[in-house]
Each structure stands twice: as C-alpha cells, then as structure tokens.
Amino acid sequence: MKSVSNPHDCREELRRLEMRVTPARLGVLDVLEHAEVPLDVSTVIAYLDKQQIPADEVTVFRILNAFSKKGLIRPVQFNEGKLRYEYADKPPHHHFICEQCGSVSDVEGCVVGELEKQIEKKTGARVTRHSLEFFGICRRCGV
Amino acid sequence: MKSVSNPHDCREELRRLEMRVTPARLGVLDVLEHAEVPLDVSTVIAYLDKQQIPADEVTVFRILNAFSKKGLIRPVQFNEGKLRYEYADKPPHHHFICEQCGSVSDVEGCVVGELEKQIEKKTGARVTRHSLEFFGICRRCGV
DNA sequence: TGACAAATGCAAGTTACTTGCATATACTGC
DNA sequence: GCAGTATATGCAAGTAACTTGCATTTGTCA
Structure with a gap:
C-alpha cells in the first residue's frame, strides 16, 4: 500500500x-x-x-x-x-504486457543505453529516447 | 536498388x-x-x-x-x-525514428534476447515478442 | 463450367484524440 | 479582500485510424 x-x-x-x-x-x-x-x-x-x-x-x-x-x-x-x-520521476525501466489478461509489470533496469551510444556513433544521429516493451503470456495466464 | x-x-x-x-x-x-x-x-x-x-x-x-x-x-x-x-521475413532489428523529419532507419541486431530470458526466469512469464524503437534527431536534421 | 466460400466495396459506426469558442476560475497586484 | 487578466475548462463539433455489417463479386475446386 x-x-x-x-x-x-x-x-x-x-x-x-x-x-x-x-x-x-x-x-x-x-x-x-x-x-x-x-x-x-x-x-x-x-x-x-x-x-x-x-x-x-x-x-x-x-x-x-x-x-x-x-x-x-x-x-x-x-x-x-x-x-x-x-x-516521469521513475528510474528507467521497461514493461511486460500480458497479451491475454492485459496485466502490466515493470521490467527493472534499462539495457539499451549502450546500444544508443552505438547508434549515435555509427549514424551521427542524436538519440533522445527509446521505447521498449515486451509482450507475452504472464505466469497466471500461461498453463 | x-x-x-x-x-x-x-x-x-x-x-x-x-x-x-x-x-x-x-x-x-x-x-x-x-x-x-x-x-x-x-x-x-x-x-x-x-x-x-x-x-x-x-x-x-x-x-x-x-x-x-x-x-x-x-x-x-x-x-x-x-x-x-x-x-516479417527480415532479421531481428530495431528502428531509429527522427522526430524532426520522420525518417526511419533500421538498427541492425537485436540486443534484448538476453533480457527476455531474464524476464522469463524471474517472473515465470513467456515472452513472445518485444518492440524497441529509438527516437531522436538524425544527422541531417541536427545542426 | 458452375457452386460455394471467401474477398471486396460501400455505408455507417467506433474510438481516441483535437479544435474553436464562450465561460469560469486561479493568480497577481493593489 | 478585490478587481483585472491570463489561463483553464466545458461543450459541441471535427478528424484520423480503424472496424463492422451486409450485399455483391471473384477465386478456387470439383
């Protein structure tokens, strides 16, 4: 609570x-x-x-x-x-969405910072944000 | 071509x-x-x-x-x-979208497979897919 | 070639969101 | 506290991206 x-x-x-x-x-x-x-x-x-x-x-x-x-x-x-x-004042994280029941849970930690840097280096672009979501079936819905 | x-x-x-x-x-x-x-x-x-x-x-x-x-x-x-x-028949990749001109480019390689496995292990869910997009300003648009 | 299921076109509906404009309300200075 | 003003709100209407229903057309298979 x-x-x-x-x-x-x-x-x-x-x-x-x-x-x-x-x-x-x-x-x-x-x-x-x-x-x-x-x-x-x-x-x-x-x-x-x-x-x-x-x-x-x-x-x-x-x-x-x-x-x-x-x-x-x-x-x-x-x-x-x-x-x-x-x-917005939450630490960087991603989400897992169950495609059956629609429940959402946070995935702690952000692993794509490194990849962002690579993109910037390789393409000369400036990466300001990203979106990463995982979809699947949560434990309760899956068998 | x-x-x-x-x-x-x-x-x-x-x-x-x-x-x-x-x-x-x-x-x-x-x-x-x-x-x-x-x-x-x-x-x-x-x-x-x-x-x-x-x-x-x-x-x-x-x-x-x-x-x-x-x-x-x-x-x-x-x-x-x-x-x-x-x-659908393209190798796993992500996208970079320029928020100024709207241009889209592919980001080769997929780095989140490992994280997917972690999620499955930790939560008992089955992850079937994900979406990862990067947003920013491309080289042509940025100064 | 003809029968039948599946695909299409058209009209209308839905959902998420935006815009315009008149009214109401929060803040500023007195 | 109170008036003046900019800002926020409410209501009506509009828009964009889809979806649905139903009658008609078309692809496929016998």
Missing part, C-alpha cells in the same frame, strides 16, 4: 512548472504519481469521477498533454491504439 | 498460407516485401493507386490484418497514432 501524496507536494510541483493549480490537475497528478503501471485516459477519468473531482474528458486530455510537454509525465504505448501515461 | 519480386513468388506465398490470390493482396505483399522501412496504411494505398490496382481502403485494412494474423507481416508502432507494417 502506498500512502496518498500530500496535496501540498503536488501543488508545489505545479507551481514550480509555472502551471496553475486546479482540482483536475491535482487529481490527475495524484493518480499518476501513485499508479503502479502506466494508465490510459479512461482510467484517469474514472479515478477523478470516484474522487468526485469534476473534469471533462477533453480537460483530462489537455492536462495530460500539458504535463507531458513539461516532462512531468511520459506517454507510453502498449500497441493498444491508445496512449498510457506514467509519472 | 532492389528488383521487383517475381509475382509467382507472392502467389505461392499466399497459397502456402491458404489465402486466396487477389490483385489487392499481391500488390500489398509486393510493396511490403520491397519497402526499406515499415509502411503505414496510406502509403500502401498510394502504392496500389499508382500501380492501378483498385482496392478500397477497407480492403487494405483487412488484408493487412489478415497478413499479420498469418505472421506474414508484422505491425510496428512509431508513436504516431497509427500502425505501420513490415515484412
């Missing part, structure tokens, strides 16, 4: 990024900060609903875009045809 | 997979077999148009889905909000 973040912290985080503090933003930040896996938009909206924080779907999209631009959160794609978002 | 594939080969490839041979399917297979990078649906459609192969957009979507299911091609995602497809 993780404790609910001090609302004051979220507040300061937003102020630091020169963003206005609104209930919807605090709510979105709170749910992403405590999520164990990247969340899609409808999950975030469901959380706001449950917390009785009124927020239009469009507003949530706009908030997620704004947070992404500021680097507060990071979009992740699991080949579902939609984006998920995770709090 | 790559040579255009023998239409007879495509034909046999489809028959082998127990799929009917139609002009649209031959066209889609041909363009993907010779593409240097994964193509999105509208690019495939543009190619068919140029070749004067009549094919509805819906048909192309259906063909690509069917080919994916048979493992003939493989969907790839570059965080563009749409899928691309590449011919």
